[in-house]
Amino acid sequence: MTVKNQDEIINQLFNGADPVGLGHPRRQQESYPSGHLSQLPLPGVAGLPRSPAIMNLPRFIALIPAAGVGSRMGTAVPKQYAALAGKPMIQHVMQTFSDSPLIDAVYVVISPEDDYMSALPEMPRTRILRCGGATRQASVTNGLRAIQQSVDPDDWILVHDAARPGLSLELIEKLIAFVKDDPVGGLLAVPVVDTIKRSDGHAHAEQTVSREHLWAAQTPQMFRHAPLLSALQSSENITDEASAFERMGFKPRLVEGSPRNFKVTLPEDMLLAELYLKGSA
Numbered sequence: 594m595t596v597k598n599q600d601e602i603i604n605q606l607f608n609g610a611d612p613v614g615l616g617h618p619r620r621q622q623e624s625y626p627s628g629h630l631s632q633l634p635l636p637g638v639a640g641l642p643r644s645p646a647i648m649n650l651p652r653f654i655a656l657i658p659a660a661g662v663g664s665r666m667g668t669a670v671p672k673q674y675a676a677l678a679g680k681p682m683i684q685h686v687m688q689t690f691s692d693s694p695l696i697d698a699v700y701v702v703i704s705p706e707d708d709y710m711s712a713l714p715e716m717p718r719t720r721i722l723r724c725g726g727a728t729r730q731a732s733v734t735n736g737l738r739a740i741q742q743s744v745d746p747d748d749w750i751l752v753h754d755a756a757r758p759g760l761s762l763e764l765i766e767k768l769i770a771f772v773k774d775d776p777v778g779g780l781l782a783v784p785v786v787d788t789i790k791r792s793d794g795h796a797h798a799e800q801t802v803s804r805e806h807l808w809a810a811q812t813p814q815m816f817r818h819a820p821l822l823s824a825l826q827s828s829e830n831i832t833d834e835a836s837a838f839e840r841m842g843f844k845p846r847l848v849e850g851s852p853r854n855f856k857v858t859l860p861e862d863m864l865l866a867e868l869y870l871k872g873s874a
């Protein structure tokens with residue numbers, strides 16, 4: 594797909610055209626009666642100046658939590674810095690967001706003790722925030738607080754794991770196209786294809802769980818800044834942003850992602866991620 598400029602894409606998105614050029618009926622046609630986000634407090638925040646053509650539209654901002662250590666990878670460096678197709682994993686992710694004409698700013702949340710980020714090249718519209726926390730939730734929450742004075746409460750935040758280097762410009766555009774008019778927000782996810790077993794806790798299958806209506810969550814997860822910060826601050830022990838909204842009774846929109854956007858977790862995932870990135874799988 595050819596990359597269009599921001600004004601062109603945003604105009605298409607907000608005029609109801611088919612911005613992602615999918616050319617086929619949307620698969621997410623179930624109706625999602627959502628709750629009222631107006632119940633959530635919206636702090637008053639000054640926004641950054643914008644071009645007149647898109648002055649009043651919410652911005653799309655990437656927030657990449659990258660303060661984990663990735664202990665299951667067993668690498669010498671935190672997994673987001675492991676080399677993949679010639680550069681650190683996180684550099685692929687930062688580059689994709691930085692290349693997207695839809696994304697106004699990219700914020701990367703790293704650990705205050707991070708010794709690796711300074712070796713990476715600087716990228717346009719990208720800022721590093723040294724405010725990572727003990728959990729992914731804490732890192733995202735700290736990042737949202739850190740940018741609070743630089744964004745509008747209604748700006749859309751796309752939270753994306755540093756460990757998902759398979760994200761493409763097309764997936765970013767598709768997510769935004771499907772979610773920008775949703776009252777709650779949404780996320781990339783893939784329908785579950787395997788038969789799912791619930792174990793007895795000792796590696797014996799106890800039950801087969803119907804995979805109908807089951808989706809595996811991916812990122813980016815896209816929510817407006819103020820409701821997202823509020824939802825994360827009032828939830829405990831969550832592993833993604835959508836679940837904070839689900840706990841409050843909201844129903845984030847599911848947008849079909851891609852298996853290529855999987856989370857690199859185990860050493861053997863590196864080879865597959867590399868094949869995808871080199872375009873040979």
Ligand code: C5P
Binds near residue numbers: 658662726732
């Ligand atoms: O560990 P896991 O793969 O689930 O982490 C998902 C994402 O959250 C990664 O990008 C990781 O760097 C980030 N993370 C974080 N702060 C933590 C733990 C994880 O930013 N304390």
